[in-house]
Amino acid sequence: MSTIILAHAVETGPESLWYPYLRTALDGRAEVRIPALPAPGAPDPEAWLTALTAAARDTDPADTVLVGHSLGGVTLLRLLERHDTDRHGPYAGAVLVATPYKEVGYEALNPFFAPRFDWARIRRAARAFQVLVAADDPVLTPDPFDHARHYVTELGATATVRAAGGHFPIWSPDDVPTGLAFPEVTPLVTGLLPAAS
Template identity: 50%
Template sequence: MGKIVIAHGYGMGAGDHWYSAVGEEFAAEGHEVRIPNFPEPFAPEADVWLKELEEEAASGPGGVPAGETVLVGHSLGGVNVLRLLQRHDTEAEGAFAGVVFVASMSGEVGYEALAPFFTPEFDWRKIRRAAREFRVVHAADDAVTGEKTGEHVLRCVRELGAQARVTASGGHCPGSGGIRLELPDAVRLIREVLSSSGWVSADGVADVVDADEVGGSADAGG
């Protein structure tokens, strides 16, 4: 079976929102699931978060290899995943099975405290080689990415060859001050990646949209 690593976002923890429900669903099917708690979620240090994620994603002796591991990043957790992929030794360890970005950012969003997460600039070519599949789910009314939601999504589509699903509503999964205990869209996209790797049936996986549709949906919601 595969391994799924879920990277939480700013101000959150492993037990918050939809992380546990998604993890439990796949754990019940026999997959190894890791949901690390990154230190100081309200004052995150980019290098500390990256080190923690690398430790959770690492195969280790007798562990699940990268080629059987799916990385899921929510919000700032998605940026953490990008940074991991940029440092990943693909030649030595192989590409990850796939990546699912949930309401993530592909560039800065105006928070000075988070600037270290975007330094150095992303090497998109190297990142793309570090995983076989890329999926994105994002809401058009996401207040964090705001009017640039379309840009963030399309950058992943163009630079990573990602397949994206943009919903009309859903906020930042959840929205400001909200709680969201389930996220079926994330489950479906994870299943797409697992299906591509032959670990689950393709039944019930999500439809995806092409770059033109992503741009139209996201821009309309900004």
């Protein structure tokens, strides 16, 4: 069975937002792992990368799709950047949901973007990339389209841009909603599974 590994956003956890929906939607088709990344309210880049790497350690990259939401997507990019593609082969694919490619005005999160990404190395580490953004995303400043275009240019990603959707979704750290349906993400993930190719 294929494996899906989801890296959640800041101020969230495995049971937040649309993450349980994705697990349910893929039940029987893939094992969905959503590791609890440490200190989600005050994230540390190395701690998050260590936790995500541990979740992926025993998987077959060729049969694994990585999904990252917001800062989780940034951590996913770091995992791909460090992946030994020559030794282990590329991952089946990666889905980046509302993922910034550079700093977006949150000083505490700037360490996640340093040093600059090695885009060529990341591109080799996965067979295909999907990007999902919303035109009204208040986090992907100054222009959500710029973030999507960057992934298309650097990673050869296929971009899906919704007119509305915010940061999938917009949430407050004091009131993180759970159990949200998010059907748009499921076909992006299943389309990258080896059985779908």
